[in-house]
Amino acid sequence: MxxxxxxxxxxxxxxxxxxxxxxxxxxxxxxxxxxxxxxxxxxxxxxxxxxxxxxxxxxxxxxxxxxxxxxxxxxxxxxxxxxxxxxxxxxxxxxxxxxxxxxxxxxxxxxxxxxxxxxxxDASSYDQVENPDQFYQAAMAFGNFQNLLADYPADTLFETIEGFHDTKARFEFFKRAVETDIKSRAAGVKKEIQFVLDHEDVACCFSNLQAKGEIPLRVTHNDTKLNNIMIDNKTGKAICVIDLDTVMPGLAVNDFGDAIRFGASTGAEDEKDLSKVECSMELFDLFTKGFIEGCNGKLTKREMELLPMGAKVMTFECGMRFLTDYLQGDTYFKIHREEHNLDRCRTQFKLVSDMEKKWGQMHEIVKKYM
CATH class of the missing domain: 3.30.200.20 (Phosphorylase Kinase; domain 1)
Structure with a gap:
């Protein structure tokens, strides 16, 4: 110091x-x-x-x-x-x-x-899920966060990071990064670039639904990782949501989706062996149950129907951000090896592809708890 x-x-x-x-x-x-x-x-x-x-x-x-x-x-x-x-x-x-x-x-x-x-x-936070109940507890806590703040006027909050989860705007920014190609890296990642371009509908989905008034603006946490929950040391129950720096107006489906992206993956965020990476339906089921229970009836029917899309959009957005940063010379996310951001991007796109294979199953799980 x-x-x-x-x-x-x-x-x-x-x-x-x-x-x-x-x-x-x-x-x-x-x-x-x-x-x-x-x-x-x-x-x-x-x-x-x-x-x-x-x-x-x-x-x-x-x-x-x-x-x-x-x-x-x-x-x-x-x-x-x-x-x-x-x-x-x-x-x-x-x-x-x-x-x-x-x-x-x-x-x-x-x-x-x-x-x-x-x-x-007398409470702790955890960087990794040590047992499934912790993931369920996190889901309950983030759902309860939505429940307690359901009547808070979200439009009175400031945007602490402008356009943080504006996936449509991030898609346009990505396309500009490909066009300018300032590090001459685009030729080596044509497959990944095409993956993003083929998913423009995913990038625009929530912006379009908001414009039509189908999903409400809510107070959202925007960083719904397990380590932002305090769990009581004696009871093992989640007691408090912490790290409120990114609390701002947003979508409840995005809070749900980011938690799934991070917590339901069977592989590390930078796993090179993509055969190890998939979206665990057991963990998806567990989190969905806890989140809907925690929300205690405050989500609309349409929001609940869109929970799988929340997982897909947030995972796609994150992968697109990693790829954008790789194309621009790794200036935003800290890297610890060459092509680190590219490895991260590929894990996210593998998760998106796996979700697409399990799309019907994800919707059936949500219907169980609606």
């Missing part, structure tokens, strides 16, 4: 509404975007209190003030809903610790933005 970072962190710590004496300050988690620290305070006659302190990445999130307005609005709303249901608002949603001036963030003298949350104790 550089002296500048130490200075920034010390300044930030001094400007939040903390109580007690700081006794420990350590880096925390394995996130790739924000810088995260776990602070431990000793509070007189009250014991130990832990909090999370984060420096927000303003290169990824261009307007941290709007981002924190989203988070404060959503978490305050969730807190009220959880209290009404008799739940524990200190564990079932993130709780923002305000800065000394009352704002939900602090801007330091270097121009960087910081925020702080109460640490959720």
């Amino acid at each position: 550089t002296q500048v970072v130490r200075t920034q962190k010390a300044e930030a710590i001094a400007h939040f509404q903390y109580e007690g004496r700081l006794i420990q300050d350590v880096p925390f988690g394995n996130g790739h975007i924000n810088d995260t620290y776990l602070l431990t305070f000793e509070v007189k006659r009250m014991g130990i209190l832990k909090v999370i302190l984060q420096k927000m990445n303003k290169n990824v999130f261009k307007n941290p003030v709007e981002l924190m307005e989203n988070i404060l609005g959503v978490t305050s709303y969730l807190r009220e809903k959880i209290i009404k249901k008799g739940g524990d608002p200190d564990r079932e949603t993130l709780n923002v610790i305000p800065a000394l001036d009352g704002k939900p963030y602090y801007q330091d003298s270097f121009g960087d933005y910081w925020r702080s949350y109460i640490f959720i104790t």
Whole structure:
């Protein structure tokens, strides 16, 4: 850690509404975007209190003030809903610790933005599914997120990353990347390029349905991976959805779909041996059951019918993004070997192809729980 970072962190710590004496300050988690620290305070006659302190990445999130307005609005709303249901608002949603001036963030003298949350104790997050019930618990939690926020006015939220899941716009951007071919790589990936072009209907599907008013705009999480769920250490039950940086207006089917893309694949995201990659119908069934149960009747019939398409669109979009980045010289996604993004792209396209083979089965699974 550089002296500048130490200075920034010390300044930030001094400007939040903390109580007690700081006794420990350590880096925390394995996130790739924000810088995260776990602070431990000793509070007189009250014991130990832990909090999370984060420096927000303003290169990824261009307007941290709007981002924190989203988070404060959503978490305050969730807190009220959880209290009404008799739940524990200190564990079932993130709780923002305000800065000394009352704002939900602090801007330091270097121009960087910081925020702080109460640490959720006796709970863990997992990077990989260790047992099927964890995937079901994640589905319940993300479904319940939709349930609790069903009446929240989604159009009042800011877009923290513009066009994040605008698959149609990403398709047009892809075509431009092919045309410009700035790294002269297009000739070596003709098969993959053709796969994208052959799926233009998938890229445009949800934009067209939204334009016709067939699917509603909702508050969505937009990063529905297992590691964004806190699971209680004693009960094994999911208790809280975390990492709300990408909470913004979106489609519930996309939240469902991204979770399937990531969690129901039998192979790693960058698996070179594509024979190992398929969409597990057992895991698809498990997540579908949990998600629909968690939503508790708040999804429309049309949204539920479109859940398989959500899985297909999000997987296709991700593969297309990996291929676009490969064509442009690997500038967005971090790579650890040559053609890493190409390997990632191919796994996603293999999943799309596998979903197409199992399309009828996926729809039958959804019908079971509608």
